[in-house]
Amino acid sequence: MSTDAIQIENLTRIFGNLVAVDGIDLSIRQGELFALLGPNGAGKTTTIKMLCCLLKPTGGTASVGGYDINRQSYNIKEIIGVSPQETTLSERLNAREHLNLFGRIHGVDPAELKARSDMLLETMGLAERAKDQVRKYSGGMMRRLSIIIALVHDPEVLFLDEPTLGLDPQARRVIWEYIARFKGKKTILLTTHYLEEADYLSDRVGIMDEGKIVALGTSFELKTSMLDTHTIIVYAWNLTQKVVEAMESNYAGVKVTDGTMEITDKQLDFKEVVDRLHSAGAVIRSAHIKEPTLDDVFIQITGKELRE
Amino acid sequence: MRIFELAVRNFKETYRDPLALGFLLGFPLVFMLLFGAIFSSEDAASFSIGVIDDDNTPLSQAFTDEALAGISVLEVIDYNDAAIALDDLTLGELNAYIVIPPGFGEQVSQNWQGKEADIILRMTYDESDIMLTEQLISMMNTVTRSFAKIEIPVTIDANPIHIETEITYVDFMGPGIIVFGILILIPTSARIMVRDKEKGFLARLLTTPTRPAEFILGYSLCLVIIAIAQIIIFMIGAWALGMDIVGSVWLAFLVFFLTGLCSIGIGMVVASLSNSENQAEPLCWLFSMPLAMLSGCWFSIEMLPSYLRIIANAFPYAHTIGASRAVLIRGVGLEALGGDLLFLAGWAVIVFAIGIILFRRSMRS
Numbered sequence: 001m002s003t004d005a006i007q008i009e010n011l012t013r014i015f016g017n018l019v020a021v022d023g024i025d026l027s028i029r030q031g032e033l034f035a036l037l038g039p040n041g042a043g044k045t046t047t048i049k050m051l052c053c054l055l056k057p058t059g060g061t062a063s064v065g066g067y068d069i070n071r072q073s074y075n076i077k078e079i080i081g082v083s084p085q086e087t088t089l090s091e092r093l094n095a096r097e098h099l100n101l102f103g104r105i106h107g108v109d110p111a112e113l114k115a116r117s118d119m120l121l122e123t124m125g126l127a128e129r130a131k132d133q134v135r136k137y138s139g140g141m142m143r144r145l146s147i148i149i150a151l152v153h154d155p156e157v158l159f160l161d162e163p164t165l166g167l168d169p170q171a172r173r174v175i176w177e178y179i180a181r182f183k184g185k186k187t188i189l190l191t192t193h194y195l196e197e198a199d200y201l202s203d204r205v206g207i208m209d210e211g212k213i214v215a216l217g218t219s220f221e222l223k224t225s226m227l228d229t230h231t232i233i234v235y236a237w238n239l240t241q242k243v244v245e246a247m248e249s250n251y252a253g254v255k256v257t258d259g260t261m262e263i264t265d266k267q268l269d270f271k272e273v274v275d276r277l278h279s280a281g282a283v284i285r286s287a288h289i290k291e292p293t294l295d296d297v298f299i300q301i302t303g304k305e306l307r308e
Numbered sequence: 309m310r311i312f313e314l315a316v317r318n319f320k321e322t323y324r325d326p327l328a329l330g331f332l333l334g335f336p337l338v339f340m341l342l343f344g345a346i347f348s349s350e351d352a353a354s355f356s357i358g359v360i361d362d363d364n365t366p367l368s369q370a371f372t373d374e375a376l377a378g379i380s381v382l383e384v385i386d387y388n389d390a391a392i393a394l395d396d397l398t399l400g401e402l403n404a405y406i407v408i409p410p411g412f413g414e415q416v417s418q419n420w421q422g423k424e425a426d427i428i429l430r431m432t433y434d435e436s437d438i439m440l441t442e443q444l445i446s447m448m449n450t451v452t453r454s455f456a457k458i459e460i461p462v463t464i465d466a467n468p469i470h471i472e473t474e475i476t477y478v479d480f481m482g483p484g485i486i487v488f489g490i491l492i493l494i495p496t497s498a499r500i501m502v503r504d505k506e507k508g509f510l511a512r513l514l515t516t517p518t519r520p521a522e523f524i525l526g527y528s529l530c531l532v533i534i535a536i537a538q539i540i541i542f543m544i545g546a547w548a549l550g551m552d553i554v555g556s557v558w559l560a561f562l563v564f565f566l567t568g569l570c571s572i573g574i575g576m577v578v579a580s581l582s583n584s585e586n587q588a589e590p591l592c593w594l595f596s597m598p599l600a601m602l603s604g605c606w607f608s609i610e611m612l613p614s615y616l617r618i619i620a621n622a623f624p625y626a627h628t629i630g631a632s633r634a635v636l637i638r639g640v641g642l643e644a645l646g647g648d649l650l651f652l653a654g655w656a657v658i659v660f661a662i663g664i665i666l667f668r669r670s671m672r673s
Contacts, residue, residue: 052515056672073672074517082515088508090317092324097317104313105516133324149512 005030005157005187006051010060013046020046022211023060028204033179033188035198037294038208039304044191045085047208048159051189052082065156078106081150085161085191087142091135095126095145098134099152106153113152120148124178140171147175151182158182160190164197176200195294205294209302223292229253230268231290234261237283246280262290310518314526318500322530332496336489336538340545343485355444356383358393358405365413372408375455379447397432404433404444419456427456443480446608450637482551483632484605486542487625490567491600493538495592497531497575502588505579520668524660527579528572535568554639563631563645566652570624573659580666604629624655 006028013021021043028034036044049055051064053073061068067075089098096117103113121127124144134142147163163179164172172194179201182188192198198205199219207215207222215222229252236243239256247254251273253264263273270289277284298304322328359372376384385402387393393405407430415427431448504510513523539561547553553560574595582588602609602616603625609617620626631648634640642649 053672054511054514074519077515077517080515082512084508084512084515086508088512090321090509091507092321093317097320101313101317102516105310105513105518 003030004028005032006034006062006064006189008047008051008060008062011047011050011057011062012059013043013050013055014058019211021050021057024208024211024213026206026213026216028187028189030187031184032203033183033190033201035202035205036189036191036208036213037193037195037198037205037298038191039193042208043211044208045161048082048161048189048191051076052080052159053077079156080159081153081155081157082159083146083150083161083163085165087139087146089134089142089145089149092133094133095121095130098145098149102149103152108153116152116154120151123181124148125174140167140174143167143171143175144178147178156187158186158188160188162191162193164192164194172197195298199294207294207298207301209298209304214301215297219294222294222297229264229266230292231262231264232268232270232273232287233290234263234273234277234282234287235259235285236261236277236287237285239282240280243277243280243282246276250276310522311525311529314513314518314522315529318527318530319533322500322534332534333537333541335492336541337545339485339489340542340549343481344545344549354381354383355403356385356401357444358385358387358396358402360387360390360393360405360407363408363410363412367413367416368408371412371416371452371455375451379451382447394432404431406431406448416456427452445610446480446633453638479550479552479637480633482546482549483629483636484603486539486546486564486632487567487603487628488600488605489538489542490535490564490571490628491596491603491605491625493531493535493568493571494575494578494596495589496534497527497572498578498582498588498592499575499585500531501527501576501579502582502585505582506584514671520671521664524576524580524664524667528569528576528660531572531575532569535572536565539564539568551636553636555635555641559642559645560632560635562649563628563635563652566649566656567624567628569656570652570659573656573663576663577659577666580663580670599623599625602626624652627651 004027006026008024008026010023010025011021012019012023024043024047036047038044046055050057051062051069053069053076057070061070063069064076065079067079069076090101093101099117099120100113103117108116118127121130124147126141126145126148129137129141134145137145143163147160150158150160160179164175167175176197179188179190183201183203190197190201202219204217205215205219205222206213217225236259239259239261244254244256244261247261247263251263251265251268253262255262255264261277268289270287274284274287277287322332357376359376361368361372372384372386376382387405390405390407393402396402397405409428409430412427412429419427429448429452431445433444501510504513510523518526543557543561543564575592578588578591578595582591600606602612602620602623604620605625609620609626612620627648631645631652634645
């Protein structure tokens with residue numbers, strides 16, 4: 001048996017004519033935070049649902065915590081915590097009753113359940129409203145509760161399906177910081193279509209499109225290795241025709257708009273670019289290397305924008 | 309106990325919703341009140357029946373003068389000649405006439421002495437009026453049986469016969485109305501699970517190691533409490549409206565309760581087959597409406613064609629009506645109802661098993 005917490009082999013799911021998940025292979029290490037990044041309809045949720053034993057794979061298999069998803073679903077359900085994409089709560093229960101329900105279903109010891117619930121409610125900022133029925137909660141509060149419900153039985157593997165979908169940036173950041181605390185302690189598989197989320201949180205990112213994992217690596221690896229061009233952006237006075245010509249003769253792409261010059265080439269040396277501009281007579285106010293984003297990676301690989 | 313935890317959650321979700329609670333408890337109340345308003349009026353139904361007494365014993369006379377005349381909705385007219393009665397029936401002046409054959413008095417007195425003897429009454433009635441004849445047959449049957457079983461000394465002349473049972477329209481319709489109310493538990497039961505499916509909460513529970521039977525029983529346990537409350541309201545309501553309870557209240561409750569379990573089980577089957585309220589709703593009607601027709605809660609199943617009667621008897625509700633009328637009107641005891649009770653209990657077990665199997669199948673698509 002391997003030490004991988006999640007091992008996916010040729011996992012496939014077909015709905016009618018639609019191949020939702022198309023033979024993916026993936027291993028996620030124990031304690032790793034892995035982000036599946038992709039647009040809506042890429043197959044992220046279908047993948048998670050198969051791993052949680054809610055959907056049968058059409059082909060292939062996977063194991064979670066060493067248990068087979070096709071044959072040992074109840075063993076898997078003992079050790080996973082799931083926060084589904086839709087905020088699915090029981091409207092007329094309060095936060096603590098939710099934690100009690102899920103804790104008791106998992107057979108958590110009562111004293112431990114009480115202590116853990118207190119801690120979870122406190123860290124998520126829900127302690128004060130713990131006795132209010134959840135239908136009176138804001139979207140952000142429901143999300144936070146949804147995540148701690150998945151944690152109340154101290155699972156080995158945590159599935160977070162779009163944990164911050166539809167939240168405002170501030171609420172999103174609170175949740176990110178909270179999820180980040182579990183890095184290294186639990187194996188977490190998170191899906192998102194927010195680049196910043198995958199970038200901020202994950203140890204590794206798998207970019208998913210049309211049911212396939214099209215790129216895999218750390219956020220840094222993806223950004224650096226997948227891109228074959230670099231860009232330097234310069235803000236300067238005196239960007240004369242002479243300056244432009246001097247740069248064009250040395251670099252593949254030069255674009256000038258309103259005192260801003262974008263220089264693009266396969267190899268770019270920052271100092272060399274600045275020196276060339278100087279000697280051509282430009283007065284540089286600022287210059288920086290444009291950081292590649294996962295968005296760039298995504299566009300490069302799939303030819304589409306990530307955001308809808 | 310996961311079943312208990314789930315049941316508590318379902319119960320909280322129900323009683324904290326005033327609208328849902330109002331419906332679940334208010335519906336039986338409104339239902340009984342409406343029923344009361346419709347049937348409580350004195351002249352709701354009255355029948356003229358002719359009696360030809362060919363036996364002409366003190367017993368047959370007592371039967372005519374005391375037992376039959378004691379039923380408020382009956383107008384009893386004596387005839388000497390069956391041919392004249394038939395004429396009146398044809399003209400519509402009578403709803404039916406009965407002939408008390410010679411030997412009737414002897415048969416009754418044998419029954420009184422504890423020997424079983426067949427009692428024969430010949431009744432002629434207008435077939436075209438289905439509702440009336442249906443009730444008439446039931447009334448005759450009931451009144452004759454109670455007459456024949458009353459334990460009094462054989463010295464009739466000295467002691468006038470006292471008939472305790474007074475059959476009214478409410479007595480006849482009451483059990484049917486209660487059974488119809490119990491049929492409405494089917495959509496109620498289905499809704500409680502389907503709502504969780506639609507909102508995704510069930511999918512979330514499905515990521516926990518809860519087993520199919522625990523889900524079904526968790527939902528059902530909450531519904532059992534609702535069913536008990538509803539049956540109590542129904543029974544008190546029917547009693548307040550004048551339905552006699554001759555036999556054991558507990559036995560009648562048991563009959564209704566087992567039927568309630570069957571309804572909950574059907575609801576679980578429907579819920580396991582559907583993914584949304586839009587799917588569950590028509591499925592529920594598909595079950596409950598034909599079952600209402602076949603149960604005998606609106607009209608007796610005796611008038612159904614034989615193949616429909618076989619179908620009707622395959623479901624619990626016709627048995628419930630028969631058994632509950634036997635307890636409530638005739639005071640029949642546990643030993644006589646054993647078969648019906650076993651049938652209802654067996655049916656409940658089987659329908660729950662089917663529900664669990666279907667739910668298991670739907671857990672992972």
